[in-house]
Amino acid sequence: MRFDVLTLFPEIFSSYLGQSLLAKAIAGDLVEVHSHDMRKWANDKHNRVDDRPFGGGAGMVIRAEPVVECVEAVQQEKSQPGRLIMLTPQGRRLDQPLVEELSLEPRLLLLCGRYEGFDQRVSDLLQPEEISIGDYVLNGGEVAAMAIIDAVIRLIPGVLGDETSSVDDSFSSGNRLLEFPQYTRPRVYRGLAAPDVLLSGDHAQIAAWRKQESIKRTKRRRADLLDRNAESEDE
Numbered sequence: 280m281r282f283d284v285l286t287l288f289p290e291i292f293s294s295y296l297g298q299s300l301l302a303k304a305i306a307g308d309l310v311e312v313h314s315h316d317m318r319k320w321a322n323d324k325h326n327r328v329d330d331r332p333f334g335g336g337a338g339m340v341i342r343a344e345p346v347v348e349c350v351e352a353v354q355q356e357k358s359q360p361g362r363l364i365m366l367t368p369q370g371r372r373l374d375q376p377l378v379e380e381l382s383l384e385p386r387l388l389l390l391c392g393r394y395e396g397f398d399q400r401v402s403d404l405l406q407p408e409e410i411s412i413g414d415y416v417l418n419g420g421e422v423a424a425m426a427i428i429d430a431v432i433r434l435i436p437g438v439l440g441d442e443t444s445s446v447d448d449s450f451s452s453g454n455r456l457l458e459f460p461q462y463t464r465p466r467v468y469r470g471l472a473a474p475d476v477l478l479s480g481d482h483a484q485i486a487a488w489r490k491q492e493s494i495k496r497t498k499r500r501r502a503d504l505l506d507r508n509a510e511s512e513d514e
Contacts, residue, residue, distance in 0.1 A: 370409030391420030
């Protein structure tokens, strides 16, 4: 799978790309991540990509020309232009079903905004899909792009050591609720013991306990997920 990140600050990704599962996935040719500096498509000698907003107001707006021309050029690097995503707090909320959908794409282009955002004509001309990672504002879309990459690569075959480990994660396809509690050695720590059922060897009882604990945790912390899950089952 290929990710193309379009940004004004490509150096932000240097360390990120060399860490953990993502670095292994890149080394194993399971994932490609390419960053593109939108300033290279600026049309003046100062490589200026932003300007004051028409009508006045605080901050600066990213101009349409360098963004549109950067996207068009990057799309043409491959025969498959890819699914274009603009990271913006005004977009569709990212959730696990959407991550699962994105993981099926051969190529994603992640468009990272800054300042007061993009000139509206970027959206009008390119018609990107707009995605938000939450109801808050970041300094730019780079962190949101990393969140999408991190979430998506876990679902690409071969990236995780155990292909089933992502199925029962919170919100995931095997369990749209919160995940059950996990324990490991030592069996007792500071007077707190791991549940006996997990050491019983009875897989049916363990599965039943985990399901019950998942429901209890979800009811206590995110009851809205129970209602949503029930609606999905009804449908």
